Amino acid sequence: MEVRARAPGKIILAGEHAVVHGSTAVAATIDLYTFVSLRFPTPEDNNDALQVQFKDVDLEFSWPVGKLKEVLPELGSKSASTPSSCSLETTKAIASLVEELNLAESKLGLASGISAFLWLYTSILGDKPAKVVVNSELPLGSGLGSSAALCVALSAALLSLSDSLKLDFSHQGWQTFGDSELDLVNKWAFEGEKIIHGRPSGIDNTVSTFGNMIKFRSGELTRIKTNMPLKMLVTNMKVGRNTRALVSGVSERAVRHGSAMSSVFKAVDSISNEVAAIIQSPVSDDLAITEKEEKLGELMEMNQGLLQCMGVSHATIETVIKTTLKYKLATKLTGAGGGGCVVTLLPAYDLVLAGTVVEKVIAELEECGFQCLIAGIGGRGMEISFSGFSA
Ligand SMILES: Nc1ncnc2c1ncn2[C@@H]1O[C@H](COP(=O)(O)OP(=O)(O)O)[C@@H](O)[C@H]1O
Ligand SMILES: C[C@@](O)(CCOP(=O)(O)O)CC(=O)O
Ligand SMILES: [Mg+2]
Numbered sequence: 433m434e435v436r437a438r439a440p441g442k443i444i445l446a447g448e449h450a451v452v453h454g455s456t457a458v459a460a461t462i463d464l465y466t467f468v469s470l471r472f473p474t475p476e477d478n479n480d481a482l483q484v485q486f487k488d489v490d491l492e493f494s495w496p497v498g499k500l501k502e503v504l505p506e507l508g509s510k511s512a513s514t515p516s517s518c519s520l521e522t523t524k525a526i527a528s529l530v531e532e533l534n535l536a537e538s539k540l541g542l543a544s545g546i547s548a549f550l551w552l553y554t555s556i557l558g559d560k561p562a563k564v565v566v567n568s569e570l571p572l573g574s575g576l577g578s579s580a581a582l583c584v585a586l587s588a589a590l591l592s593l594s595d596s597l598k599l600d601f602s603h604q605g606w607q608t609f610g611d612s613e614l615d616l617v618n619k620w621a622f623e624g625e626k627i628i629h630g631r632p633s634g635i636d637n638t639v640s641t642f643g644n645m646i647k648f649r650s651g652e653l654t655r656i657k658t659n660m661p662l663k664m665l666v667t668n669m670k671v672g673r674n675t676r677a678l679v680s681g682v683s684e685r686a687v688r689h690g691s692a693m694s695s696v697f698k699a700v701d702s703i704s705n706e707v708a709a710i711i712q713s714p715v716s717d718d719l720a721i722t723e724k725e726e727k728l729g730e731l732m733e734m735n736q737g738l739l740q741c742m743g744v745s746h747a748t749i750e751t752v753i754k755t756t757l758k759y760k761l762a763t764k765l766t767g768a769g770g771g772g773c774v775v776t777l778l779p780a781y782d783l784v785l786a787g788t789v790v791e792k793v794i795a796e797l798e799e800c801g802f803q804c805l806i807a808g809i810g811g812r813g814m815e816i817s818f819s820g821f822s823a
Contacts, residue, residue, distance in 0.1 A: 434471040435592050438606070439584035439640045439814040440464065441569075441576040443664060443766045443775050443807065446707040446735050449682045449742050450700035451633040451648060453693075457700075458656065458707050459635050460645040462666070463808035466568040466581035470589040473561055480561050484549060487567040489542055493533060495550075497559040503529055510555040513596040515619035518551045518627060526550050541573070541674060548583060548624040556590040556620065564589075571803075574668050575767020579675065580636030583624030587617045588814050599816075606815040617641050617814060630676040631683065643813025647708045649701075658711050658810060660721050661780035665790070667763075668803040669748045671771025678768040682742045696741050703735050721780065729762030729777050736764035744769035752776075752797065759793045778806070 440461040447457025473479040483494045501507055503525050510516060518526070526547045535543060553564070566586070570578040588609075591597050597613055609617065621637035635648040645656040686693040710724050710731075736753065739745055749765050756763045756776045763776040778790055794804045 433474075433820045434469055435589050435816055435818050436467060436469045437585040437589035437592065437814065437816045438465040438467045439581040439588065440643070440811065441466070441578060441581050442636055442639045443576065443666065443773075443809060444635070445645075445711075445766075445775070446731065446764075447635075447648075447700055447704040448765075448767060448769070449679065449739065449744060450697040450704075451635050452631060452679055452682070453686060453697045454650050455697045455701035456647060456649040456704040456708070457633070457635050458645070458647050458704050458711070459639040460662075460809040461639055461643050461811050461813060462576065463811050464569040464576065466566065466570060466578060466585045468582075468585040468589045469565045470593060471563055472593070473563065479563075482553060482560075482562055482564075484564045485566065486542070486545075487565065488572060489539065491535075491539065491542065491546075493546070495529065497561050500529075500554060501559050504554055507554055508558050510558075511596075512556045512591060512594040513616065515616070515623055516555070517623055522551070523547075523627075544628045544676070545579065545582060548579075548627040549586065551627055552583065552586050552590060552620060552624050555623075556587070556594050571668055571670075571773075573672060573674065573772070574670075575765065575769065575772035576666070577636040577640060577767065579628040580621065580625055580632075580640045583621035583628070584617060584637055584640040584814050587620035587624065588816055591617060591620065592816050592818075599818075601818045603818065606817045608813065608815050614641050614814070628676070629679060631679055639813070641814050643811060645711070645810045647704070654708075656708055656712055659714050660711060660724055662711070662809060663778040663780045664807055664809055665761075665776040665778050665794070666766070666773050666805050666807050667752055667776065667797050668773045668805075669746075669752065669771060670801070670803065671746060671748050673746075673768065673770035673772055675768040678744050678770045682744060685743055693742075696738050700735060700738050703731050703738075707731050725777060725779060732762045732764045732775075732777060739765055739769055746771050749774055751800065752802065755796055755800075756793055759789050761789070761793060 445458040451457035481494045485492045572578045618641040625632040647654040753763045766775045
């Protein structure tokens with residue numbers, strides 16, 4: 433009896449950071465997933481603990497359910513069908529549980545993910561013993577939304593075994609939820625993101641839950657139907673950074689320079705809306721596609737300039753921008769910046785030329801020690817699959 437959930441990462445085509453301050457942003461899923469598997473113990477297992485294994489970071493923990501009951505003040509008082517924020521009291525209690533894990537210095541950055549795990553698990557499934565395994569195809573902390581993918585996959589797995597969803601356990605293979613169930617997953621995942629990001633906009637968990645490509649503003653999503661082939665090169669510069677710190681850095685700058693920063697956010701809003709309009713407008717021929725790519729590239733460059741204004745670029749990002757510019761390709765950071773990943777718009781149709789240009793640019797970037805991948809974008813959102821359940 434096991435449920436497996438998977439949720440994709442994302443790229444942000446325009447609008448990161450500004451979206452936290454009410455501007456429009458455009459995001460698409462990428463075909464790299466975080467997986468969460470969950471199973472309850474059988475009587476033979478004789479297990480009365482909540483066990484979790486985070487495979488990507490080589491960490492494994494176990495809390496006897498008695499301990500959780502003793503420490504967590506609100507345990508059992510939550511309803512899985514009503515997402516709620518973690519209270520100050522529970523935040524402190526979870527922090528004490530995480531502190532007792534004595535994480536090594538190099539793994540302290542993972543504490544917020546463990547806290548989000550404990551909050552989501554105990555809010556949705558209370559004190560039920562279980563074994564949870566997390567693994568991901570996404571690089572962690574690189575701007576591709578691993579935090580949201582974790583929260584979405586976890587919320588989906590937990591909700592699917594709670595009493596709040598009525599699901600078809602006999603269905604074979606991956607299945608998704610209806611819109612109202614997806615909405616519930618998304619709301620819980622947002623609560624988890626709050627613990628990891630501090631002040632998330634909700635764009636990452638929303639695109640990971642619903643899939644495809646979305647325009648997002650102040651918690652509202654509009655699905656985008658692409659009318660052009662979009663090919664993106666994702667380059668991971670492997671420079672570590674922390675989303676929470678970068679997001680709060682932008683907020684502090686916005687407090688120091690209110691009027692200037694609100695103009696920056698307004699400009700980003702216009703850029704995102706133009707990006708969405710270009711992607712959705714009908715195309716007549718290849719020439720029209722090339723024209724659209726040129727406009728998108730220019731908008732990406734403008735967005736990158738404004739991200740630099742917000743203080744979230746990085747010397748390494750500028751290196752990649754210069755390298756791709758030699759090949760007339762536009763690049764911007766994606767996600768929180770400060771390192772992490774950048775995206776470069778690749779020509780979709782000019783295959784002969786694209787082949788050589790793309791190969792050359794990838795070779796040059798890889799020579800610098802960066803990791804490149806051409807991501808499939810705009811695919812499915814969160815999905816679950818059951819095994820070992822009798823119909
Ligand atoms: N597979 C995973 N296993 C453990 N923790 C994870 C996993 N995925 C995400 N996290 C948590 O999310 C954090 C990274 O989130 P964040 O800084 O927002 O970057 P991003 O979302 O761009 O990957 C990690 O430090 C960790 O706490
Ligand atoms: C910077 C931001 O716009 C995106 C952060 O994405 P990531 O966690 O770096 O993948 C923050 C947010 O929207 O919650
Ligand atoms: Mg994140």
